[in-house]
Amino acid sequence: MNGHPNEELSAYADGELSPEATRRVEAHLQHCTECAREVAIIRSIGGSMQKDHSSVHPRSTWEAVHRRLTKPVGWVLIAAGVLVWVALAVVAWFRQAVTVEWLAGTAVAIGLLLLFINIAHEQYREWKESPYKHIER
């Protein structure tokens, strides 16, 4: 082999070379201490990264994930809807315009509006957190 097999050294250390290329690199390594040391470095770099135990994950991950997954958006919307409905009913009562039909009509209208907001919010959240949003189809 002429010269050093440079790029093949990584593939050799990873066991990704063909049997023929492996034999060729091994023959070179037997008489080239420089390349043999390079292979040792390549292997130790992986070992050092794997042994990096300082990267211990904070213990509160599950709690934070769980909180986000169970965020009570629905209850907040329902509470807001009821408040709006009661406020409208009070105003209408002072104007002496309250009827059963009016109360039912506004409740249905507010309910549909909240449903639309909730769906739009879910769609937006899904889009915002989608890891594939930058990938063109």
Place this chain on the structure above:
Amino acid sequence: VDTAREKELLSRCRAGRTEAYEPLVRFHQDHAFRIATALLGDADEAADAVQDAFVAAYRSLGKLSEGSPFGPWFRTILRNDCRDRLRSPRRRSGPVTEEALRTLGENRGASELAEQNELAGIIHSGLAALSVGHREILVMKELEGLNYAEIAAATGIPAGTVASRLHHARMALKKALLDRGLTMEEVI
């Protein structure tokens, strides 16, 4: 979490049982955090990325085919999240701080921690010196244990290019480690 247990947990998660997600999060979180820290070079940001990836993965479980393993799919989501963060113009940058590492490893002995912090700091700072593409390939190989064909499939680049970039990434990291005061013997 073995395959059968994972399948059962995923099935319960798909049925909306949030609590079934907990064993999966706890099983994958340390590995995920190590990957995110290596890619982002910032422990706080890595914690945010891991959290975001777990939430996004849960909400996208419908896209994971029945019987497919959760780990590799989740790590793809995590890498994409990290890549987005690295591209973000609002991103705060900087290496992992001593303070962050101390907080994260508070259950260890002081001398062991100091030694690991020093090595971790050098490794993270060396990784930060690489380009995002090189760093990502190195992380996929060394921390995720993917082979060249799997890296090629995940990144969309030919296997030959993966081999070449991986070698250059390792040589660049070696140089960065030597530049930061490690001797050749310490690297080995």
